[in-house]
Amino acid sequence: MNLKQLSDQLGLSQTTVSRALNNYPEVNEDTRERVKNAARKHSYRPNTRASGLATGKSMTIGHIIPMNSTEVFNPIFGEFIAGASRAYSKRGYELSLTMVQEDSEESIYREIASKGSVDGVIVHAPRVNDSRIALLQQLQLPFVIHGRDNSNETDYSWIDMNNRRAFYQATKLLVDLGHSRICLVNGSESLNFAWRRRLGYVDALDDEGLSVSADLMYSGDLTEANGYNAASDALAQSDAPTAFLVSSYVGALGVRRAIHNAGLVMGKDISVIIHDDELSYFQNDGDIPQFTATRSSVRDAGERAAMMLLDIIDQPDKSPLTELLDAPLTIGASTGPVKKLM
Amino acid sequence: MNLKQLSDQLGLSQTTVSRALNNYPEVNEDTRERVKNAARKHSYRPNTRASGLATGKSMTIGHIIPMNSTEVFNPIFGEFIAGASRAYSKRGYELSLTMVQEDSEESIYREIASKGSVDGVIVHAPRVNDSRIALLQQLQLPFVIHGRDNSNETDYSWIDMNNRRAFYQATKLLVDLGHSRICLVNGSESLNFAWRRRLGYVDALDDEGLSVSADLMYSGDLTEANGYNAASDALAQSDAPTAFLVSSYVGALGVRRAIHNAGLVMGKDISVIIHDDELSYFQNDGDIPQFTATRSSVRDAGERAAMMLLDIIDQPDKSPLTELLDAPLTIGASTGPVKKLM
DNA sequence: ATCGATATCCAAAGCGCTTTAAATATTTTG
DNA sequence: CAAAATATTTAAAGCGCTTTGGATATCGAT
Numbered sequence: 001m002n003l004k005q006l007s008d009q010l011g012l013s014q015t016t017v018s019r020a021l022n023n024y025p026e027v028n029e030d031t032r033e034r035v036k037n038a039a040r041k042h043s044y045r046p047n048t049r050a051s052g053l054a055t056g057k058s059m060t061i062g063h064i065i066p067m068n069s070t071e072v073f074n075p076i077f078g079e080f081i082a083g084a085s086r087a088y089s090k091r092g093y094e095l096s097l098t099m100v101q102e103d104s105e106e107s108i109y110r111e112i113a114s115k116g117s118v119d120g121v122i123v124h125a126p127r128v129n130d131s132r133i134a135l136l137q138q139l140q141l142p143f144v145i146h147g148r149d150n151s152n153e154t155d156y157s158w159i160d161m162n163n164r165r166a167f168y169q170a171t172k173l174l175v176d177l178g179h180s181r182i183c184l185v186n187g188s189e190s191l192n193f194a195w196r197r198r199l200g201y202v203d204a205l206d207d208e209g210l211s212v213s214a215d216l217m218y219s220g221d222l223t224e225a226n227g228y229n230a231a232s233d234a235l236a237q238s239d240a241p242t243a244f245l246v247s248s249y250v251g252a253l254g255v256r257r258a259i260h261n262a263g264l265v266m267g268k269d270i271s272v273i274i275h276d277d278e279l280s281y282f283q284n285d286g287d288i289p290q291f292t293a294t295r296s297s298v299r300d301a302g303e304r305a306a307m308m309l310l311d312i313i314d315q316p317d318k319s320p321l322t323e324l325l326d327a328p329l330t331i332g333a334s335t336g337p338v339k340k341l342m
Numbered sequence: 343m344n345l346k347q348l349s350d351q352l353g354l355s356q357t358t359v360s361r362a363l364n365n366y367p368e369v370n371e372d373t374r375e376r377v378k379n380a381a382r383k384h385s386y387r388p389n390t391r392a393s394g395l396a397t398g399k400s401m402t403i404g405h406i407i408p409m410n411s412t413e414v415f416n417p418i419f420g421e422f423i424a425g426a427s428r429a430y431s432k433r434g435y436e437l438s439l440t441m442v443q444e445d446s447e448e449s450i451y452r453e454i455a456s457k458g459s460v461d462g463v464i465v466h467a468p469r470v471n472d473s474r475i476a477l478l479q480q481l482q483l484p485f486v487i488h489g490r491d492n493s494n495e496t497d498y499s500w501i502d503m504n505n506r507r508a509f510y511q512a513t514k515l516l517v518d519l520g521h522s523r524i525c526l527v528n529g530s531e532s533l534n535f536a537w538r539r540r541l542g543y544v545d546a547l548d549d550e551g552l553s554v555s556a557d558l559m560y561s562g563d564l565t566e567a568n569g570y571n572a573a574s575d576a577l578a579q580s581d582a583p584t585a586f587l588v589s590s591y592v593g594a595l596g597v598r599r600a601i602h603n604a605g606l607v608m609g610k611d612i613s614v615i616i617h618d619d620e621l622s623y624f625q626n627d628g629d630i631p632q633f634t635a636t637r638s639s640v641r642d643a644g645e646r647a648a649m650m651l652l653d654i655i656d657q658p659d660k661s662p663l664t665e666l667l668d669a670p671l672t673i674g675a676s677t678g679p680v681k682k683l684m
Numbered sequence: 685a686t687c688g689a690t691a692t693c694c695a696a697a698g699c700g701c702t703t704t705a706a707a708t709a710t711t712t713t714g
Numbered sequence: 715c716a717a718a719a720t721a722t723t724t725a726a727a728g729c730g731c732t733t734t735g736g737a738t739a740t741c742g743a744t
Contacts, residue, residue, distance in 0.1 A: 001456070002730060013694045018732060028692060043452055048459040049394040050730035053699045058391060060438075067424070073641075078420035082409070085441040094459065095439045096402070099427040114343070116700095117390040117436065221411055221622040250623050253595060257632075260602070280414040281565040281592050290599075299415075332641040343699060355724045359701060370722060392700035426715045458730095 001042045021046070060094045061309060062118035064108065066125050068188070072221045075250065076277050077124060078299045080146060083302025084122065087299055090229040091310055093119075102240050106135060113139040120309050122146060126192045142316070146301060147192050157312055159305045159323040163193050166294035166327040167200030167245065169271040173292075173329060174243045178338035179271060182210075183234045183241035185227055185251055186219040194219060197247060197275070198231045216241055227254025235262045242338050243271040249282045252291060271335040275327065289332035296327035343384045352380055352426065354455045363388070369596050382679035402436040402649060404460035406450065408467050410530075414563045417592065417618050418640045419466060425644025426464065433652055435461075444494040448477060462651050464488060468534045484658070486651040489534050490646060499654055501647045501665040505535050508636035508669040509542030509587065512615040515634075515671060516585045517550045520611060524552075525576045525583035527569055527593055528561040536561060539589060539617070558583055569596025584680050585613040591624045594633060612676040617669065631674030638669035 007017040012031070017084050020027045020035035021181050027035075038044075052058045063084070081095070096118055100108045109132065112118060120142035123132055128150055135155065136143045145158040174182050180198060184201050187194035197216065205212050215237060218230035234241050235258060246252040252274040259266050266272055276284045276293035278300075284291050308321050349359040354373065362369045362377035380386075394400045405426070407419050423437070430437050438460055442450045451474065454460060462484035465474055468490050479498065480487045487500040516524050526543050529536035539646040540559065547554050557579060560572035569588060574581050577600060589593040601608050608614055618626045618635035620642075626633050650663050 003732095014731080015695080015733080016693055019693090022732085026692065031692085043456050045453055045456040046732095047395075047730050048457045049400060050392045050699090051732070052391040053389075053701085054730080054732040056699070070622075073420055073424040075417050075621075075623060078415055081439065082415040082441055085439065089440070089442075096425065097427065097437045098441045099424055100431075111387060114385050114387040132529045141356060158728075204511060219621070223625065225625050270597070279417075280412075281417060281563070283565065283567050312663055345702095346700075356701080357703080357725080358723055361723095364702085368722065373722085388702095389700050393702070395700080395731085396702040396728070431732090 001044045002047065003044075006035075006038060006042065006044050006103050009042075010035060018046075040276040058117055058119050059092060060096050060118045061088060061221035061306065062096045062098060062112055062121040064098045064105070064112075064124065065097065066102050066105060068102055068221070070221050072223060073099075074125075074222065075279060076248075077281050079277065079299045080124070080302035080305075082280075083297075083299035083304075085302075085304035087303050087306035087310065088216055088258065091307075092326060093310065105132070109135055109139065109141075113141045120144075120313050122305055122309060127190050128192055128195050131194065132292050142309065142312050144305050144312070144321075146305055150192060150195065153322065155320060157308060157320045157322060159301055159308060159325065159329045160193075161296040161301070161325040163196035163327075164203070166296075166329070167197040168204045169200075169329050170245055170275075170292075170294055171201045171204035172208065172230070173335070174245065174271060174273060175204065175210065177243075177271060177335060179241075179243040180210050180338075181213075181216065181239060181241040182243045182245060183216040184218065185230045185244055185246040185255060187222050187247045187251075189219040194247060201245060218299055222251040224250055224254040224257075227251035228258045229254070231255040231258035232261065235259070235264075241270075243335075244273070246272060246274045249276055249279060249284065249291070267334045267336055269339055271338070273329075273335060284332065289330060290334060292330065292332040292335040294327040301325060343386045344389065345386075348380060348384065348386050352377060360388075395571060400459055400461050402441060402460050403430060403648065404438045404453070404454055404463040406447075406463055406466065407439065407441045408444050408447060410444055410494040410563070412563050414565060415441075416467075416564065417621060417654050418590075421619065421621050422466070422644035422647075424622075425639075425641035425646075426648035427644075429645050429648035431653065433649075435652065447474070451477055451483075452479065455483045462486075462655050464647055464651060464654045465535040469532050470537050471535055484651065484654050486647050486654065488647055492534055492537065495664065497662060499650060499662045499664060501643055501650060501667065502535075503638040503643070503667040503669045505538035505669075506542035506545070508617060508638075508671070509539040509670050510546045511542075512587055512617075512634075512636055513543045513546035514550065515677070516587065516613060516615065517546065517552065519585075519613060519677060521583075521585040521681075522552055523555075523558065523581060523583040523586060524585045525558040525573070526560065527572045527586055527588040527597060528559065529564050529589045529593075531561040536589060543587060556603075564590040564593040566592055566599075569593035570600045571596070573597040573600035574603065577601070577606075581610075585677075586615070588614060588616045591616055591618055591621060591626065592635070609676045609678055611681055615671075615677060615681070625676065631672060632676060634672065634674040634677040636671050638667050643667060678681065 004016050007014045017035050021097055085095055115248040123145040126145050126147040132147055133149055133156055148158045148160045186198055189195050202212050220226045244255050246255050256266055259270050264270050274291045274293045276295045277298040284293055345356050349356045359377050362374040404545055427437050465485055465487040466489050468489040473492055475498055477493055490500045490502045528540055531537050544554050562568045588596050588597050598608055601612050606612050616633045616635045618637045619640040
């Protein structure tokens with residue numbers, strides 16, 4: 001059933017039917033009722049492509065997810081998108097998902113812009129000195145970044161958590177507990193978030209007068225295996241760390257396994273603080289959470305980012321929107337005072 | 343830059359330019375070259391909505407992901423979609439993602455069908471007696487199900503793994519190792535896959551002459567917490583199980599935590615077999631995998647499902663396609679002969 | 685009854701593309 | 715060299731919607 005058929009059936013013009021359905025004021029309330037009932041009855045919906053052509057809008061938001069060469073699909077993307085989709089369904093938008101190898105990223109953005117298939121995009125996983133910001137500005141495609149650039153954070157819209165502060169505080173807590181050998185198990189530090197977290201970690205050690213050792217800093221995809229390997233490696237060092245600071249729950253699972261394997265007990269022999277994105281299938285709460293953690297819901301961030309983008313699309317000349325989410329530190333069972341081994 | 347502008351610039355008709363770009367044979371090779379170069383130079387791409395309107399195809403596939411009331415976003419969806427998107431990008435399709443509460447599912451499918459915004463859909467997480475199959479057939483929307491119906495598996499297309507066989511074999515292995523109290527930690531059994539797995543488990547116990555105890559069957563969202571709670575509960579029973587069969591890696595992490603908490607050692611005191619969907623951030627391989635597991639790559643399933651759907655769309659009168667993936671059992675460190683406790 | 689204002693409806697253009705039907709060039713053939 | 719065949723190009727219609735500009739109906743006030 002299309003508009004023509006529906007309006008023929010009703011004995012009305014396409015104009016009137018279209019206006020009735022789109023709640024334009026210049027149509028009689030009785031007719032509007034009649035039209036809406038008929039539409040419901042035949043479950044008529046305006047064809048997306050046709051109305052998009054006519055209005056110049058696609059009512060679709062693109063999410064472009066970078067895949068690196070290791071082909072790891074970071075679970076936080078799924079959770080972020082679950083949040084974003086809440087906003088879209090509320091406001092009548094659709095979500096288009098594209099996964100792209102880093103090396104063809106620029107051409108994909110160009111393609112998306114010229115095809116006009118989306119009204120805006122969410123940029124995931126910004127890197128250090130990410131070229132996508134300038135590109136998108138040039139392409140005139142509305143966008144919101146989940147994260148930030150490192151050099152410039154004023155002339156575009158973003159939502160981010162306070163990575164640096166979170167890791168500063170976490171590091172400081174470990175130092176206050178007496179730890180001086182603290183191992184950082186971080187995400188890939190070509191990514192902005194991981195770079196910021198490292199900054200927080202290093203700053204805190206500096207401020208506390210502790211040395212920063214390259215041997216205690218690991219970075220890579222936040223997989224269970226990488227967490228395990230990093231922690232195993234660190235624990236085998238002659239001057240092994242007594243605490244770990246881990247950038248994700250998933251990575252921390254590997255760290256915990258390594259600790260167990262070394263015959264140590266997490267929370268007693270070794271302290272661990274994680275950043276917890278609050279993935280729905282890894283709840284870290286309850287009276288005493290498993291892990292001491294800095295916490296920030298990535299699903300929530302997804303919803304806010306999406307709303308922000310829709311606002312920008314509605315009001316194009318508004319100045320950029322930014323939002324910095326806090327990631328409070330909550331104490332769980334995985335931390336304790338340093339224990340002198342011997 | 344649109345088609346009119348491009349063809350004006352070239353001094354050709356829109357027809358010829360369009361044909362040149364779409365590789366129609368009736369255009370001179372020289373002109374084609376000229377057109378393609380100009381298109382590249384101005385980075386012209388046909389507007390998606392316009393060409394969609396003209397051809398009647400949207401070149402996008404919809405993925406509809408059910409969210410239950412617990413709001414858990416199952417990580418396998420992300421991984422499946424990562425696979426599917428590979429197929430789409432190869433064949434020029436886009437991916438539209440919709441998350442939907444179970445109660446509004448039917449209306450969403452109807453809406454999608456009448457809006458015509460997708461050429462086909464992938465159906466995720468089929469339930470026992472799922473009404474969506476009949477609905478989609480009625481709506482004439484091409485679809486592929488990741489999973490199957492329980493009563494009928496002939497007149498529609500699906501891709502599934504052999505859930506029943508996998509869990510039959512896994513159960514049998516545990517029995518062969520001497521276990522007789524085997525606890526099943528399953529997904530929500532209103533879902534088809536979990537229902538089939540339970541069938542395999544029950545059949546194997548029956549065949550081996552062992553009793554099936556309701557106390558040893560848990561089902562629910564496959565979260566870490568649920569795995570932990572189920573296993574903790576089971577281990578506290580007077581006649582506690584000596585082995586666990588767990589439907590996912592994530593759930594098994596919880597089970598493992600409960601085993602540790604009970605002061606037991608996985609692989610020695612307690613055996614565990616999981617189903618491993620081969621999530622990219624939870625590799626369970628190496629010389630001796632952590633977990634004995636039935637394995638089947640869900641990312642691979644995603645890619646195959648997508649290709650299957652695209653084939654169906656290309657050749658609508660072809661009979662339904664089906665594919666049953668095997669999930670071979672591989673031995674890891676988490677299983678061993680039953681140990682008499684005392 | 686008549687006029688202007690207001691409410692309600694409609695015909696037709698246009699969004700940017702593909703494709704049908706037809707026109708024009710170019711080759712081939714006898 | 716003309717006719718027939720083939721190669722190449724084009725004008726125009728149409729996809730299903732929104733929206734502009736106008737038409738028609740209705741109403742209160744004169």
